Amino acid sequence: MLEDDSPTALDAQAGGQTEWSFEYGASCRLDLETGSSDPAIRVRGEVAVGLDPEGVVVDGTTNRAYVACSRSGSVAVVDLEKLERIGEIAVGQEPIDIVLDPVSRRAFTADARSNQVSVIDLDVGEVTATIPVGAYPAGLAIDVERRRLYCGDTMGSTLSIVDVDRLERLGTVEAELGAGAVDVDRARNVAYCVNFVTGSVTVADLEAMEAVDRIVVGEGPCAAVVVPDRDEVFVVNSLAGTIARIGLDDHRVREELPVPNAPVGITAAPSGDRIYVANRGDGSMSVLGCDGLEWARVAVGAAPGGVIVHPEDPRIVLVANAGTGSITVVEDDLTGPPASRVEAIEHPLVGRPLPEFALPDLHTGALRHQVEWAEKKYILNFFASW
Amino acid sequence: MNVWEGVNALDEARSFCELWGVDGTVLLDERGEFARAVGVRGVPTNVFVDSDGTVMAVGAVSPDDLEAATRRLLGSGAEIDPPGRPHDERDLSHIEGNISARSVTGPEAGA
Numbered sequence: 001m002l003e004d005d006s007p008t009a010l011d012a013q014a015g016g017q018t019e020w021s022f023e024y025g026a027s028c029r030l031d032l033e034t035g036s037s038d039p040a041i042r043v044r045g046e047v048a049v050g051l052d053p054e055g056v057v058v059d060g061t062t063n064r065a066y067v068a069c070s071r072s073g074s075v076a077v078v079d080l081e082k083l084e085r086i087g088e089i090a091v092g093q094e095p096i097d098i099v100l101d102p103v104s105r106r107a108f109t110a111d112a113r114s115n116q117v118s119v120i121d122l123d124v125g126e127v128t129a130t131i132p133v134g135a136y137p138a139g140l141a142i143d144v145e146r147r148r149l150y151c152g153d154t155m156g157s158t159l160s161i162v163d164v165d166r167l168e169r170l171g172t173v174e175a176e177l178g179a180g181a182v183d184v185d186r187a188r189n190v191a192y193c194v195n196f197v198t199g200s201v202t203v204a205d206l207e208a209m210e211a212v213d214r215i216v217v218g219e220g221p222c223a224a225v226v227v228p229d230r231d232e233v234f235v236v237n238s239l240a241g242t243i244a245r246i247g248l249d250d251h252r253v254r255e256e257l258p259v260p261n262a263p264v265g266i267t268a269a270p271s272g273d274r275i276y277v278a279n280r281g282d283g284s285m286s287v288l289g290c291d292g293l294e295w296a297r298v299a300v301g302a303a304p305g306g307v308i309v310h311p312e313d314p315r316i317v318l319v320a321n322a323g324t325g326s327i328t329v330v331e332d333d334l335t336g337p338p339a340s341r342v343e344a345i346e347h348p349l350v351g352r353p354l355p356e357f358a359l360p361d362l363h364t365g366a367l368r369h370q371v372e373w374a375e376k377k378y379i380l381n382f383f384a385s386w
Numbered sequence: 387m388n389v390w391e392g393v394n395a396l397d398e399a400r401s402f403c404e405l406w407g408v409d410g411t412v413l414l415d416e417r418g419e420f421a422r423a424v425g426v427r428g429v430p431t432n433v434f435v436d437s438d439g440t441v442m443a444v445g446a447v448s449p450d451d452l453e454a455a456t457r458r459l460l461g462s463g464a465e466i467d468p469p470g471r472p473h474d475e476r477d478l479s480h481i482e483g484n485i486s487a488r489s490v491t492g493p494e495a496g497a
Binding site (some may be wrong): 027051052070071072219239240241261262279280281282283284302303304322323325347348349350351352353354355357359360361362363368370373374375376377378379380381382383384385386 | 387388389390391392393396398399400401402403411412413414415418420421423424425426427428429430431432433434435436437438439440441442443444445447448449451456459460
């Protein structure tokens with residue numbers, strides 16, 4: 001039961017069907033029925049999967065999602081028809097990313113704290129092999145036709161190249177500190193590996209297994225997606241709050257697109273006309289035209305990260321929510337840019353008293369009370385280590 | 387405010403702070419109850435609090451937004467430490483050192 005002066009109640013008194021509430025949290029006005037800023041895109045459901053889910057893939061053959069739950073050390077299996085978790089597959093420590101090979105019917109996880117890639121037989125439902133890679137592997141990409149898997153080794157500052165059939169590492173490309181997310185321009189056989197710490201992208205010639213270029217992007221690049229129809233790669237700069245749009249022919253940053261709040265995950269629609277961006281900072285997913293115009297924003301779970309389009313139904317988009325331990329399934333029936341802009345709104349707590357707190361101090365263990373900061377101006381920074 | 391770690395929150399938060407050189411007071415909101423009360427739905431999120439306990443702003447994580455919100459909180463004319471150098475000019479040696487040490491011992495060792 002909400003108190004009368006709760007943010008939800010106060011906002012509802014403003015009238016109308018739209019309402020912002022802490023339950024949704026996205027920083028724009030939303031329709032409660034669809035959970036989004038536009039009725040043409042709606043949340044179909046949310047499924048609890050495990051601790052701190054990051055990467056997600058879909059097996060189009062069985063209509064199942066496989067979600068790498070980094071703090072569970074496992075992959076959750078989700079029936080997308082019933083929208084329920086139906087299984088769990090133990091992998092290595094801290095699986096962050098996951099990709100799927102439909103040819104061999106295997107999935108691969110980057111097990112960051114095991115310095116390995118786990119190989120999952122989807123039909124058997126268990127790990128059948130592991131492949132040593134570099135230190136702290138965090139990002140994966142697969143070239144199904146060339147039978148190659150690419151792995152960003154974050155602490156090793158390398159890009160590992162793996163043979164998907166022989167299940168062995170063939171070589172590495174020198175990248176930079178924080179090398180993680182990676183995607184591939186399959187037409188040119190070139191990889192784009194983002195380096196979180198140095199704020200750059202390593203461009204790797206995969207035939208020669210060597211770096212051929214370096215692109216400076218925004219702060220904290222952590223995801224990338226190649227959009228072949230546009231001959232561009234989009235790189236998410238989480239700390240800068242932008243997406244760099246880069247030409248695949250000349251490796252030049254053509255534009256920096258602003259995005260709502262700490263973007264972390266990105267994928268592109270097969271149509272090539274829109275991208276989906278998970279905003280870790282406010283629990284939402286943005287649908288952007290490739291020119292950066294925000295078409296719609298959808299409230300998903302807390303701290304979303306991984307995002308993927310269903311391989312068999314491009315209207316369906318899955319988002320992994322690290323803060324909530326769930327995935328959100330979204331149906332996108334948008335036909336193009338909206339008639340009106342997404343309406344940003346101020347957080348309802350602005351202008352109101354901060355709720356009281358009494359929380360343990362990380363360093364001393366002592367309980368710290370809000371009153372210690374009475375009559376002081378301060379900033380609370382909410383963060384997670386993942 | 388460390389939140390939503392999932393498991394071993396104390397160790398994970400401590401390890402993170404050591405790696406990135408985070409100083410100052412860090413509190414643990416392990417189950418995210420305070421984050422929920424504040425209406426925080428993602429990380430990072432900044433909450434700016436005035437001296438009378440009033441929330442002045444929520445969000446403001448981009449460098450420009452952070453500086454603007456900080457100036458509003460402190461009032462016009464306030465001195466703020468100059469912004470850092472562009473990211474491609476920063477000295478990352480301390481982070482590199484921390485990461486190298488972890489690569490030898492493993493990130494989970496001693497966590």
